[in-house]
Amino acid sequence: MADYFAEAGGWQTSAGIDAARRRDWRQRVAALRNDDRAAMIDQRLRELEHEWDIERALQFGFAAAGLFGLAFVAGRKPPWHLLAAVVPAVMLEGAVQGWSPAHAWLRRLGLRTAREIGDERFALKAMRGDFAGIGSHRNEDAVRLATLR
Incomplete structure (x- = not known):
């Protein structure tokens, strides 16, 4: 599913939920910038590497439900066939x-x-200085741009 759903006009969820997610990660990034703790940035980047995005959770859920349905279809009554079809x-x-x-x-x-997780990862890397030698932009400009996305 990659990030197809997010790119295809959004997931059609509440604008409040989407805004809250953006606000949450921006606040986390801003708190790290104010504390200027490289170790905390590294720790958060490690956490983001293991965070499941919606697409991955949906793939896992559908695969698990499909396998569960197939396991119960064999020799069972029709209601289990419905799960395997749904x-x-x-x-x-x-x-x-x-x-x-x-x-x-x-x-x-x-x-x-995945895009929201990537945006936070980009902002953290910019704060850490990963992009300092790229182009003529200052690191602060990259952080500001990343948090405005």
């Missing part, structure tokens, strides 16, 4: 429409898109 149907709907019913639920649980 999972691919919901996945297909997400691919065609760019929206999944599970997305709003996952957003409320705090999961973010």
Whole structure:
């Protein structure tokens, strides 16, 4: 699913949820900038490497539900056949429409898109000085640009 859903006009979730996610990571980045703690930035970057985005969580959930449904289809009564059919149907709907019913639920649980995680990672790397030698822009400008995304 990569970041297809996020790029295809957004996930159609509440604007308040999306704004809260952006505000949360910007506040985390701003707090690190004020404290100027390189170790904290490195720790947060390690945490981001292991954070699951919505697309990964949906892939895992659909795969697990599909396997569960298939395991119970063999020799069982028809209600289990329905589960095995519904999972691919919901996945297909997400691919065609760019929206999944599970997305709003996952957003409320705090999961973010790959792009949102990448934006925070970029801002942290800019604060750490990873882009200091690139181009003629100063590091502070890169941090400011990253937090405005």
